[in-house]
Amino acid sequence: MSIRYKSAAESRITISELMLPSHSNFSGKIHGGYILSLLDQIAFACASKHSRAYCVTASVDTVDFLNPIEIGELVTMRASINYVGRTSMVVGIRVEAENIQTGVVKHCNSSYFTMVARDDDGHSLEVDGLVLDDLTTIKRFLKALKRMEMKRKRTDEFDHEDFTPDDYMKELEKYKVKVTYRE
Template structure:
């Protein structure tokens, strides 16, 4: 069977929601957990649209909270597929908040969530390939590869049975930590 390819535009999704007092935390800003819930929903929608299948969250690779979101602001999330593997997809999401009285828009969050397509039995299924149609999409794909590579390197360095913490004491000495055994 030949590989089918889709453009990022074909599965791009956008949602907007007015932030209510019920979404706020104790300091009066919108609770990060609420934003995380919306991020997961839009990542699911985008990945499912690309794969035409049920998708599950495999990992939340990056969530950078850049600016607080206020009650009364209109939050818009834009999601697109940045990377595809055999059964997985990395969904890039940009979050902006708009003051609906002034029209001022601020970038509040960037996130990268890995989703995996599943069949009715819960087994991974192959997803369509991704057409890279411009420089931005090429960069997004390559950045996703780099994040995965860095994660594998970190795992290999720290999660093996022969790990020796003494090797890193000079690194730890630069931080506000005290090692006690």
């Protein structure tokens, strides 16, 4: 079977939604959990469009809440496939909020969701390759690779059997912590 390739543009998704009082938290800003739910929905749609299959969220690597979203603002989310593996895809999502009275637009969130394609029996399904057709898609793919590499290094450093905090005590002294653990 030959590998099929798609450009990121073929799978891109944009959604917009007006933020209502029912979406707000106790401080009158839009609840982060509501935004996370929308992020998961658009990540699913983008990954499913690329893979032509049902997709599940494997991990959420980064969710940076940069600016609060107000009631009455129009939130627009743009999702794009940034990376593909054998069965997984990294979906990058940018969230902007527009004050519809003034036209002022602010960047509110950037997120990276790893999605896995599944067949009807729930088994991982191979996905189409990704065409890197401009500088932006190349950068996004390489950034996704770097995030995965950093995650692997972190796991290797801290999740091995012979880990000891003694190697890190000098570093911990710089922080507002009191270490009472002793081996």
